[in-house]
Amino acid sequence: MEHADLSHIDNWIFDLDNTLYSGDVNFFAQIDKKMTAFMSQYLSLPPSEARVIQKEYLVEYGTTLSGLMAVHNMDPSEYLHFVHDIDLGILIPDPRLHTALSSLTGRKFIFTNGSRQHAKNVGEHLGIYGLFDGVFAIEDIDYIPKPKKSAYVQFINAFNVDPMSAIMVEDSVRNLEAPKAMGMSTLLITSQKDWSHEPEASRPHDGINVPDHVDMHTHDLPSWLLALE
Ligand SMILES: [Mg+2]
Numbered sequence: 001m002e003h004a005d006l007s008h009i010d011n012w013i014f015d016l017d018n019t020l021y022s023g024d025v026n027f028f029a030q031i032d033k034k035m036t037a038f039m040s041q042y043l044s045l046p047p048s049e050a051r052v053i054q055k056e057y058l059v060e061y062g063t064t065l066s067g068l069m070a071v072h073n074m075d076p077s078e079y080l081h082f083v084h085d086i087d088l089g090i091l092i093p094d095p096r097l098h099t100a101l102s103s104l105t106g107r108k109f110i111f112t113n114g115s116r117q118h119a120k121n122v123g124e125h126l127g128i129y130g131l132f133d134g135v136f137a138i139e140d141i142d143y144i145p146k147p148k149k150s151a152y153v154q155f156i157n158a159f160n161v162d163p164m165s166a167i168m169v170e171d172s173v174r175n176l177e178a179p180k181a182m183g184m185s186t187l188l189i190t191s192q193k194d195w196s197h198e199p200e201a202s203r204p205h206d207g208i209n210v211p212d213h214v215d216m217h218t219h220d221l222p223s224w225l226l227a228l229e
Helices: 028-042 047-061 064-072 076-083 095-102 116-125 149-159 174-182 221-226
Strands: 011-014 107-111 134-136 166-170 185-189 216-218
Touching: 028 047, 028 064, 028 076, 047 064, 064 076, 076 116, 095 221, 107 149, 116 134, 134 149, 149 174, 166 174, 174 185, 216 221
Parallel strands: 011 107, 011 166, 107 134, 166 185, 185 216
Antiparallel strands: none
């Protein structure tokens, strides 16, 4: 298990979906399907056509929601409520993650392109929500998501984080580009599930041939954290 020297890190910034739980679990697919259903209704298109636009927006705007807001001037609240109304039951809380997060020194944050309510629902379900010093969600970044640099700038300003003392933990390779350029360390959470149905730009990475802006990568976040000195 690879660990760079992380003794200078006192701000741990975690993405939520497919990061604080494994992307190998078929959980995010529920949200994905609800996005398609919402768009099919909203744009009056068959699901197959709505899905193409959904993924185009994801690639172009960072999230499907941002595309809907930019192109259709959509109000985000109904969408966020609809797509995050999902069954949490298939996510099995991992007590090792709680232990690992509890023993980290420094501040811990959740930074998600999902909604505040989604972060709370999932974080509480996993039994880790109370361990974080702050949560930053799509509402906090004016719905302009990662990987846009403005999102990270708003984050570090809101919590007074020095990027040189921070590590960004993410399953999305492109969401680590701006943090690395700003001086953060980067940890990629990989997935061994088949994600070929997702656009290459935004799918979780399999850990083979990771790009240079990824400092470290692991398939198992709890084990990786527990192996820290
Ligand atoms: Mg994610």
